[in-house]
Every structure is written in structure tokens, then in C-alpha cells.
Amino acid sequence: MIRFVEEAPFVPTQISYEISNILYKGRSRFQEIEVVENPDFGRMLLLDGAVQLTEADEFFYHEMLTHVLMHSHPNPRRVVVIGGGDGGALREVLRHKTVEKVFFVEIDGEVIKVAEKFFPRVASGNKDPRVEIRVMDGAEFIKKRPKSDIDVIIVDSTDIIGFARTLFTQDFFKAVRNCLREEGMFVTHSESILFHRDTVVKVQKILKDAFPVVDLYASPLATYPGYWWSYAVGSMKLSPREVRRPHKIKTKFYDNEIHGQSFITKKFYEKLMAGKLDWALKGTFSEK
Numbered sequence: 279m280i281r282f283v284e285e286a287p288f289v290p291t292q293i294s295y296e297i298s299n300i301l302y303k304g305r306s307r308f309q310e311i312e313v314v315e316n317p318d319f320g321r322m323l324l325l326d327g328a329v330q331l332t333e334a335d336e337f338f339y340h341e342m343l344t345h346v347l348m349h350s351h352p353n354p355r356r357v358v359v360i361g362g363g364d365g366g367a368l369r370e371v372l373r374h375k376t377v378e379k380v381f382f383v384e385i386d387g388e389v390i391k392v393a394e395k396f397f398p399r400v401a402s403g404n405k406d407p408r409v410e411i412r413v414m415d416g417a418e419f420i421k422k423r424p425k426s427d428i429d430v431i432i433v434d435s436t437d438i439i440g441f442a443r444t445l446f447t448q449d450f451f452k453a454v455r456n457c458l459r460e461e462g463m464f465v466t467h468s469e470s471i472l473f474h475r476d477t478v479v480k481v482q483k484i485l486k487d488a489f490p491v492v493d494l495y496a497s498p499l500a501t502y503p504g505y506w507w508s509y510a511v512g513s514m515k516l517s518p519r520e521v522r523r524p525h526k527i528k529t530k531f532y533d534n535e536i537h538g539q540s541f542i543t544k545k546f547y548e549k550l551m552a553g554k555l556d557w558a559l560k561g562t563f564s565e566k
């Protein structure tokens with residue numbers, strides 16, 4: 279048995295996993311890609327040494343990243359998924375019968391291929407006729423989109439380091455707003471509230487420059503450093519807290535009750551944004 283030690287981004291913390299088997303190790307133009315096995319979590323996808331998903335708990339993240347907005351938007355027909363090369367977010371979006379078209383925009387085509395081979399149940403939506411795969415930078419894709427053409431945009435990127443940083447800038451959020459329809463909504467992960475407090479606040483502040491409605495929700499996840507994972511929302515006019523479409527699809531964690539409970543309470547949010555909550559791990563991302 280060997281051990282894999284993951285460095286948490288932006289904070290001096292490590293998490294260690296037993297590895298029973300290494301199934302794949304390769305390097306793409308963009309990053310190191312590994313597929314390993316852990317006795318409890320099953321297969322794990324690692325990019326540049328950071329855990330992207332495990333077979334055992336991926337549903338917590340993929341369901342919460344996608345279904346909150348997909349149930350809050352009154353009629354999500356045209357969707358963009360940026361990043362998410364493993365296919366998990368795409369799979370969840372496709373469960374919605376309203377969806378007519380999904381642009382799946384991943385910068386690294388190798389991640390898509392590795393996921394299709396080693397995580398077929400996660401990458402199960404890639405061949406759906408509603409899906410158009412584009413292998414390119416998500417920020418470039420969004421900048422070139424026509425105005426008011428998309429209902430929901432979902433960013434499932436790696437940590438806010440290197441080429442993923444293009445997806446967390448003021449310019450990108452403004453371009454996202456430009457291509458959303460009147461009731462359009464946007465969500466991106468924004469790291470952990472417990473490990474990356476200042477990152478969470480910073481993403482909220484940048485979003486507020488682009489969107490009239492900005493909000494924050496969170497869900498638990500055993501294998502992302504900081505465990506209490508956050509999701510930042512920008513909306514053209516509707517509150518993402520409200521469920522506008524009843525929950526009919528099969529899920530393991532998400533339901534309409536969790537939807538409401540996952541949003542950060544108003545008091546906690548105000549204190550967080552005002553810098554009145556202090557704890558040791560502030561974990562700030564760098565824009566350069």
C-alpha cells in the first residue's frame with residue numbers, strides 16, 4: 279500500500295490517502311493526470327496532485343453544483359458546462375427533460391478521454407445528442423457567445439490556480455452576464471468556507487460587480503480540502519433560493535429541502551462579507 283499526500287490549495291494543510299492501485303499516470307499539454315484506487319473511496323481522479331473526484335462521493339458535489347440552479351431556473355433549455363472534464367456535472371444537467379442543448383467546454387481533451395475510460399458511469403452523458411463538446415478555454419468560449427443566448431452556465435473548474443484563473447475574473451463574469459438570457463443564472467464552485475474564507479468573499483465581491491443578484495450556498499464533501507464546499511451564484515434577476523420546478527429526477531443527495539437549507543443564512547453571510555468572522559485558515563487565491 280502506498281500513500282498519496284494532497285496539498286490543500288492556498289493553506290499549509292495536507293490530506294493523506296492510502297492508494298491500493300495506480301491505474302493511469304500521464305501528462306497532457308496542461309496537467310498531470312492520474313487515476314488511482316483507494317480502499318474506501320474507490321477510483322479517484324487526480325489532476326496535478328489534487329483530488330477531482332472519487333467514485334464514492336462524487337454525487338454530493340455534482341448534484342449540488344448543478345441541481346440547485348436547474349431547479350431554480352423556471353425553464354433551463356440551453357446550458358453551458360465549463361470544465362468538468364470528468365463528465366459528472368454534464369451527466370446531472372442531462373437528467374433534466376427541459377434541456378435541449380448543452381455546450382460542454384473543457385480545456386483539456388485528455389481529461390475527457392481518461393474519464394470515459396476509467397469513470398464510465400461519471401462520463402455517461404458525453405455521447406448524448408444534446409451535447410456539443412468544445413475543447414478550449416471556457417473564458418474564450420464565453421467571450422465569443424452571442425448576447426442573451428443561454429439559460430444556465432455552470433463552472434466546474436480546478437482550483438483557482440494556473441489556467442483556471444481565467445474563469446474567476448471580473449471580465450469573465452461580465453461576459454457570462456452578457457450571454458445569459460433574461461432569467462439566466464450562473465454558478466461556480468468557490469473553494470471551502472472553512473479553508474478559503476477570503477477566496478469565498480473575493481469571488482462574491484467580483485460577482486457583485488457583474489450581477490444584480492449574488493448568493494452563496496454550500497454542501498459537504500469528504501474529499502475536497504476544507505470539506506464545507508462553497509458555490510457562488512450570479513443571477514440576472516431571480517433568487518436562486520427559490521425552487522421553481524419540483525424535484526422529479528433521481529438523485530442521491532439533492533432534494534428540494536436541501537436546496538433551501540444549503541444557502542448561507544443572511545446573518546452569517548453579512549458577517550462573512552463584512553470581515554467579522556475570523557478563523558485561522560483564510561486561504562486567498564491570487565489573481566496573477
Ligand code: SAM
Pocket residue numbers: 308325329330331339360361362363364383384385386389414415416417434435436437441442443444445467
Ligand atoms: N470539481 C473538481 C474540483 O473542484 O476539484 C473539478 C473537476 S473537473 C475535472 C475540472 C476541469 O476543469 C479540469 O478537467 C480542467 O482541465 C478544467 N478547466 C480548468 N480551467 C479551465 C478553463 N479555463 N476552461 C475550461 N476548462 C478548464
